[in-house]
Amino acid sequence: MDARKHEHEGYDVLTDxxxxxxxxxxxxxxxxPLARECSIYRVPETTRCSNPTPRIVSIGPFHHGKEELKAMEEHKKRYLKCFLQRTKVRIASFLGFIKAREAELRNCYAETIHLGSDEFIKMVLVDAVFLIELFLKFYQPNFRTDEDLISRKSFLHVDMKHEILLLENQLPLFILNDLFNLAKTTMFETNLYEEFSFMTIxxxxxxxxxxxxxxIQENLLEINFSRAKHFVDLLILCLQPSQSHSDIALKDVNIPSLKELHQAGVKFKPGSSKNLLDIKFNEGIxxxxxxxxxGATERLYRNVLAFEMxxxxxxxxxxxxxxxxxxxxxxxxxxxxxxxEIMGLGYTEAFPTLFHNLDNxxxxxxxCFQYSGVVADLQAYCKLPWHKWKATLKQNYFNTPWASISVIAAxxxxxxxxxQTVCSLI
Structure with a gap:
């Protein structure tokens, strides 16, 4: 009896x-399936800044439908209405155009998008046209209307421009470009968009x-636009340094501060390159x-840094x-x-903490540290006593014309x- 009972229990466990x-x-x-072309990610909690998620507008699926962002949905639809009034292309054609690219669009995101097909397609159209129309109104002020709250309220536009560059608030650039080109095919006014492209605006x-x-250096936005996956990717591509990667390994991470370099006689000047990453050291300069x-610099930098990683x-x-x-x-x-004159007068007091917070x-x-060659040269320069003596003399005794005159007089x-003493002795 016990054997049959144990056999029955074993069968139940196996079935379960x-x-x-x-x-x-x-x-x-x-x-x-994680496609190789995925390029839009959620920012890890460990690298989020104090305001990591959108507070005004949602672009794309990650924050779509959130209650606190619904106020902007009506303005998005107003922008869609304005956009459709200029083109003869029917809204069903736009939706069908996106439907044909739905799989490709979903594969751009590094996680499953839990939106049904209809909801996903509608979201892409509304959000994509919102960005197109926002750029159009900035490029051509005559496209603005009295109902355009975003253009009339400058604080809204200021906050929104930072949210458009959040990594979690991205749409693939190809769909924005293609929808704009589709709208251009049949316009109510001839040649209305003919003189510019989505890249232009x-x-x-x-x-x-x-x-x-x-x-960002001149023309780099246009040069990199066609290969960028989205707006954050475009920034990264434009930030590639012009100088080649250093072949020297970084031996000592004890990089001198600007104050230490100043005391060692190093001079500072604004870079000849507009590229933020082009830090150079040559002949003591x-x-x-x-x-x-x-105020928003840290938030932007953190998103760029997260995407690069x-x-x-x-x-x-x-x-x-x-x-x-x-x-x-x-x-x-x-x-x-x-x-x-290397730094403008923004939030200068926040400058030291900005890079310290990001460095975490x-x-x-x-x-393969990018600046290992620069660091090695700076360290070698600081070790030479003559540079420090010369700097001390200049900074302490020849720092003003009057000080120089006093030293010379002395x-x-x-x-x-x-x-006189020698003559007296003679």
């Missing part, structure tokens, strides 16, 4: 395990809204590209953050940047006294 195995197998089969918007936060720090790009921006954290340790270091999420690779007096 088979059911559990079937359920787990079903979950495995339903996993979203996007680059114009970037120069007007982002150039102060991330200095350290070149750092001009930059200004604002998650998309496995060469860690140029990561190395720049580390380098700047060592160079700018104290308010005195930031003051030296201002004095030498960075990883230093000694074998030297002349000392020479005359010595001559």
């Amino acid at each position: 395990m088979e059911k559990l195995a079937d359920a787990l197998s079903g979950e495995l089969e339903s996993l979203h 996007s680059c114009f918007w970037f120069r007007g809204n982002i150039a102060g936060y991330l200095p 350290l070149e750092i590209p001009f930059l200004t720090v604002y 998650m998309h496995c790009y060469t860690s140029y921006f990561n190395d720049h953050i580390i380098m700047m954290d060592y160079l700018v340790n104290t308010p005195k270091d930031a003051e030296l940047l201002v004095q030498n 999420g960075c990883i230093i690779n000694y074998s 030297v002349i007096l000392l020479l005359l006294t010595s001559i």
